[in-house]
Amino acid sequence: MSIGLGKSKPCPICKKPSVAEFHPFCSARCADVDLNRWLTGAYVIPARDDEATQDDEDGALGYNEDDNI
Numbered sequence: 001m002s003i004g005l006g007k008s009k010p011c012p013i014c015k016k017p018s019v020a021e022f023h024p025f026c027s028a029r030c031a032d033v034d035l036n037r038w039l040t041g042a043y044v045i046p047a048r049d050d051e052a053t054q055d056d057e058d059g060a061l062g063y064n065e066d067d068n069i
């Protein structure tokens with residue numbers, strides 16, 4: 001790959017190295033998490049490394065990953 005940007009920023013969601021395909025995220029999952037946070041107006045840059053605390057967000061919406069109707 002030749003993205004002449006030198007260093008790429010880490011994934012803003014989980015701080016893992018980002019992947020070009022999902023830039024600036026590391027995976028489609030993190031991109032989806034970010035999108036959902038923007039949509040719900042609850043975007044906060046996580047200071048932790050774990051993804052297991054997403055349920056602790058005020059419960060504005062009753063779902064997290066159940067995208068199917």
Ligand SMILES: [Zn+2]
Nearest residue numbers: 011014026030
């Ligand atoms: Zn990530």
